[in-house]
Amino acid sequence: MEMVQTKDIPNLIVFSETLQALAEIDRDILVVTSDSRGSGKLVPFGEKFPDQIVEVGIAEQNLVGMAAGLASMGKKAFAVSPACFLTARSLEQIKNDVAYSDNPVKLIGISAGVSYGALGTTHHSLHDFAVLRAIHNLTIVAPCDNFETAESIRQAAEMDSPVYIRFGKKGMPTLNRTIDPTFRIGQGRTIREGEDLTFIGTGEAVLPCEEAAEMLAEKHGIRCRVISLHTIKPLDESLILAAAANGQPVITAEEHSVHGGLGEAVAALLFQNGCRNKFKIVGLPDEYTVNGSQIEIFDHYGISGKGLMGTALQLLGSGSGK
Amino acid sequence: MTDRELKLKSVEYRQKILRYIYHAKAGHTGGSLSCIDILNVLYNQVMNVSPENFDDPGRDRYVQSKGHSVEALYVVLADLGFFPEEDLLTLCRYQSPYIGHPTKKVRGMEQNTGGLGHGLAICSGNALAAKKDKLPLRVFTVLGDGEMAEGSNWEAMMLAAHYKLDNLCAILDYNKQQITGANADVIGLEPIRQKVEAFGWVVREVDGNDVCALADTLQCLPFEAGKPSFVIAHTVKGKGVSFMEGVLKWHHGVPSPEQYEQAMKELEEARQKLLEEVVEA
Ligand SMILES: [Mg+2]
Numbered sequence: 001m002e003m004v005q006t007k008d009i010p011n012l013i014v015f016s017e018t019l020q021a022l023a024e025i026d027r028d029i030l031v032v033t034s035d036s037r038g039s040g041k042l043v044p045f046g047e048k049f050p051d052q053i054v055e056v057g058i059a060e061q062n063l064v065g066m067a068a069g070l071a072s073m074g075k076k077a078f079a080v081s082p083a084c085f086l087t088a089r090s091l092e093q094i095k096n097d098v099a100y101s102d103n104p105v106k107l108i109g110i111s112a113g114v115s116y117g118a119l120g121t122t123h124h125s126l127h128d129f130a131v132l133r134a135i136h137n138l139t140i141v142a143p144c145d146n147f148e149t150a151e152s153i154r155q156a157a158e159m160d161s162p163v164y165i166r167f168g169k170k171g172m173p174t175l176n177r178t179i180d181p182t183f184r185i186g187q188g189r190t191i192r193e194g195e196d197l198t199f200i201g202t203g204e205a206v207l208p209c210e211e212a213a214e215m216l217a218e219k220h221g222i223r224c225r226v227i228s229l230h231t232i233k234p235l236d237e238s239l240i241l242a243a244a245a246n247g248q249p250v251i252t253a254e255e256h257s258v259h260g261g262l263g264e265a266v267a268a269l270l271f272q273n274g275c276r277n278k279f280k281i282v283g284l285p286d287e288y289t290v291n292g293s294q295i296e297i298f299d300h301y302g303i304s305g306k307g308l309m310g311t312a313l314q315l316l317g318s319g320s321g322k
Numbered sequence: 323m324t325d326r327e328l329k330l331k332s333v334e335y336r337q338k339i340l341r342y343i344y345h346a347k348a349g350h351t352g353g354s355l356s357c358i359d360i361l362n363v364l365y366n367q368v369m370n371v372s373p374e375n376f377d378d379p380g381r382d383r384y385v386q387s388k389g390h391s392v393e394a395l396y397v398v399l400a401d402l403g404f405f406p407e408e409d410l411l412t413l414c415r416y417q418s419p420y421i422g423h424p425t426k427k428v429r430g431m432e433q434n435t436g437g438l439g440h441g442l443a444i445c446s447g448n449a450l451a452a453k454k455d456k457l458p459l460r461v462f463t464v465l466g467d468g469e470m471a472e473g474s475n476w477e478a479m480m481l482a483a484h485y486k487l488d489n490l491c492a493i494l495d496y497n498k499q500q501i502t503g504a505n506a507d508v509i510g511l512e513p514i515r516q517k518v519e520a521f522g523w524v525v526r527e528v529d530g531n532d533v534c535a536l537a538d539t540l541q542c543l544p545f546e547a548g549k550p551s552f553v554i555a556h557t558v559k560g561k562g563v564s565f566m567e568g569v570l571k572w573h574h575g576v577p578s579p580e581q582y583e584q585a586m587k588e589l590e591e592a593r594q595k596l597l598e599e600v601v602e603a
Binding site for chain 2: 030051054056057061064065066067069070071072074075092096101102103
């Protein structure tokens with residue numbers, strides 16, 4: 001496997017370090033936190049740049065409304081809060097003050113998905129893609145690894161339209177960068193080539209796609225393509241349609257409800273373009289989420305190398321497994 | 323602008339508010355008539371905002387938190403020359419930018435508002451950014467009394483005091499009524515002065531339909547260095563039209579042809595009276 005292996009660093013840490021590097025040269029970069037500087041690994045940021053961090057207290061509506069007011073004055077405001085609160089408590093501020101008013105706030109949803117594991121549903125964000133996809137004028141990004149995290153933060157800083165970026169806090173290996181060494185918000189990255197099946201993953205669900213593809217190749221001689229679709233909106237339609245063009249199965253994987261996320265976005269695209277590939281959305285089913293750590297929850301619902309391999313073999317059918 | 327000129331503007335603005343609401347057959351009549359004196363004084367006497375300086379980062383900022391009273395803001399912006407007044411004949415029409423709440427599609431509008439409890443947080447962000455950039459500008463918002471029930475207002479109040487945003491001024495259009503009835507019957511907000519003071523703001527009370535009193539009050543900003551300013555502007559919903567004043571149904575009532583004629587007649591009489599005073603003086 002052509003993995004560029006590095007020490008597994010949480011995307012959260014990479015986010016904080018990237019932002020510190022940016023803040024050093026750009027005084028307009030402001031971090032806004034809702035008592036979340038510790039959870040956001042932003043304590044060093046606050047120590048280095050005390051004039052560039054704004055604390056609002058545990059008040060997420062105010063976090064986003066205030067950030068909109070900062071952004072409309074030309075500040076590059078990064079509003080940082082756990083994704084669960086940021087995209088629910090302050091949803092109306094995101095819809096009206098950020099997206100509708102076109103204030104280019106950078107909304108950073110930390111510890112996204114089920115990163116908080118056993119802290120439970122109050123702390124999970126399995127709805128954020130769904131609710132935010134339905135809001136006009138908002139880019140939605142879920143980087144899969146350190147590389148995509150750093151790049152997405154750097155590019156978000158220069159965007160003049162609103163963006164939401166969400167990631168977790170678990171250490172992440174950097175995935176293959178030899179096939180597509182570039183990163184552009186809005187353009188998915190193919191990190192493994194293959195023609196028998198395509199995995200389309202986003203965020204921390206890309207790693208299990210890569211693991212499944214590796215096992216399918218080794219154990220079954222099945223060659224899978226893996227796409228990191230870090231940008232949920234706008235969707236990279238041409239990349240997805242090209243991947244589906246040979247009619248082989250497509251599996252999507254996301255740390256999100258199966259309703260309204262990446263999978264349904266891809267399904268709508270494929271169906272409306274006449275693609276009738278075998279297709280499966282892997283994510284969190286519509287039920288009370290099982291209790292456990294992030295990795296246990298992933299395993300429980302098949303968002304794992306083994307689980308995705310099983311789904312792939314099912315779709316390929318006994319006869320097509322080479 | 324002289325006191326009399328300001329008074330005359332208010333009457334003319336009221337005529338225009340009714341004209342365009344009547345033409346559109348839609349609008350928030352009562353609230354627009356209650357807050358128009360505040361907007362008149364802000365734009366004609368207090369703020370340094372004009373079509374000429376609207377792209378200047380140093381201009382003062384106004385965000386209307388009670389977005390539904392947009393007709394009041396439209397007629398003032400048109401009067402300042404942000405857009406031709408006759409554009410307002412398209413108010414609420416298909417594909418018109420002049421919708422029933424402020425949008426930035428209309429030149430002169432700083433933010434899109436309409437959901438309640440949003441203006442103060444945005445203004446706090448504006449004010450904090452101005453402080454960081456050492457810009458001497460000031461930030462204003464007009465709040466409705468009904469929207470004081472939104473918790474987000476109180477989050478922003480805590481923040482503005484914490485960051486000593488004395489370049490921020492919130493004006494409460496306190497007409498004591500909201501869509502369902504009297505504030506006191508819906509959800510009481512009294513003692514509002516003490517509540518706002520307890521949040522670290524300096525409060526002044528004024529007759530919010532008296533342009534001279536408003537101008538005097540708003541000339542003294544900030545009321546205290548290091549603290550945000552809050553003006554409780556006691557107003558009357560439907561102010562200026564006898565049969566609308568304090569009558570709940572005019573929250574978003576549209577006058578019949580007879581009512582429209584009557585209202586315009588009353589306002590024209592008020593205008594003539596002021597013109598005579600101007601001549602005498
Ligand atoms: Mg009221």
